[in-house]
Amino acid sequence: MKKTLITLTILLGYTGIYAQNVRFTTDGVVEFERKVNMYATLKKRINKDNEAYLQVAYDTYKKNQPQFKIMKSTLTFSNDKSLFSPLPDTQKDAGGFWGGDPNSTQNNTIFNDYATSSFITQKKVFEETFLVKDSLRKINWKLTSETREIAGYECRRANAVIMDSIYVVAFYTDKIPVSGGPESFNGLPGMILGVALPHENITWFATSVKDRPVTAAELKAPVKGKAVNTKGLNDTLTGVLKDWGTYAQTILKALTI
Template sequence: MTTITRILTLILIGVISSVNAQDFQGVGTYRTHRDFDIKMDSTKMNDAMQKRMMEMMKKQFQKTYTLTFDKSSSLYKQEAELDKPQVGGGFQMSFGNSGSDVFYKNIKLRTYVDQKETMGKKFLIKDSISPIEWKLESDTKHIGEYMCFKATYTKQVPKVNMNFSSFSSVDDDNEEEKEPEMTERTITAWYTPQIPVSNGPAKYQGLPGLILEIHDGKLTVICSKIVINPEDKIEIEEPMKGKEVTQKEYDDIMDKKLKK
C-alpha cells in the first residue's frame, strides 16, 4: 500500500468513524501473556520441577483486563480470577498486581491516575502522560473485524538477567551502587482508525485509533473482544483511594523497599 493510498484510507475511515462517534463508548477485553528466558541451576532443581516452575510463571502473567473507554478517558482494570496454581509444598509465586489496581487515563488533559496496592499499602499515582514518538508503518492486518495498522517506537530499558542458578549472600548496602546496564527495545502496536480514540491498554496511547495489540519485549497484549456503545451506559470515574504520589516518588519508594 503506497503512502498516499494509506493516508487517504486513514482519512476516509476517520471521517466515517467520527460521524458515528457521538456519545461514543466502548468496552474492550484484553489478554496478556509473557515469554520467559530464565536460567536455573540443574543441581538444585530437577527437570520436572523446572518445567512446573516455568509453567506456573507463565500462568501468572496470563491475565485478562477490561478497558472501558470513551473519546477522552478510559479505565483499565484486571478482571477477578481464581488463585494461581501452586508448586509442591504449598509454595505460590505472585507477580504483578493483586487484581485491585485501576489505571485511569484522560487523553484530553494528558494525565493519568494509577491506583496500586503494593505490599499491603494503597497508592494513588498521579502524573502526566508522556508522549510516545510512534513511527507509522505501512503494514496492515485484521484483528477480528477491524483493519489494523502497524506502529513502532524504541525506548531504552534496563537489561535484566533473570538467573536463578545462585543467590548472593553479600550485603548490598556495603556495595557501591551501579547504574543499570541499558538496552534498546522496539515496541510494536496494531491500532484501528475504525475506533476513533487515541487510546489503548495500560499506558499505551497516542495513535490515530484504538490499540488492539501490543508487543513490548516478552510481553504481549491482545484484544479478544470489543463492544461498541453497550446498552448500559459506561461510567468512567477517576480512582480516589490511596496515598497520592507522583510516578517518580512511587518508583523511589519501591526502590527503597526492594533494597531492604
C-alpha cells in the first residue's frame, strides 16, 4: 500500500511539473502554403458549351504547368486578434491564361477580432477591391479522435460543411489557444494549422510557426476598398455574374470561401 501511494505521489508530481512546463503560444506568425490541384480544378470547367476553346487551353496548361499551384501566406496573431496576409505569387503561370482565376489566386487580406467575433476583409475581385466588415462566420465543427503533426504541433481533426455544400477537414492545436486559422476558417478550441477542401481540390497547411512577440503595428486591419457587408458583397457578385452561366457558381464559390 505504501509503495502504491509513493508511486502515485511521484506520478502526480511529474504530471504537475510537465503541465507547468508546457508552452502555450499566444503570439506569433504562422506561415501557410496553399496548394491547388489545377489539373482537377480546370478539368471541371470544361463542358459541352465551352470545350471547343477551353479544352485547348487546358491541354496547353497541362503541357506547360505543374499540377499543383502553390501560394504562400502568413497569419500573424496575438491573443484575440489575427491578420491573414497573402504573399506575392511568384509561380511562373501567375500571369497566364488562368492567372486571374479566383481559384488560382489569393484574394483576401483578413483581420479577425475574436473577442468581438468580427472581421474586416480586403477582397480583390478582378479589377475592384472591397472592404468587407461583418461578424465572423459560424462553423459547426464536429471533433474527431484523429490526430496528425503539422509544423511541429500535434493537431486534432475536425470536420464541417460550409456554404451548404463545401466539405471541410481541419486540424487544430490547443497548444496555440487562439481560435483562428487561414482565410476565414475559425471557431475551434485552438489554432487551425491545416485545412483541406477535398471536393474543391484546395489545401492550406502550416509550414512553420514562429513563437515571438507581435506588435500592434503588425496587426493593423486593412482600410482600403469599397465598404460592404457580407450580404452586400454577395448581392453585388451575384448581379455581376448573372450572365456568366454555369461558370458563375464556380467563381462565386471561390470568391466567398
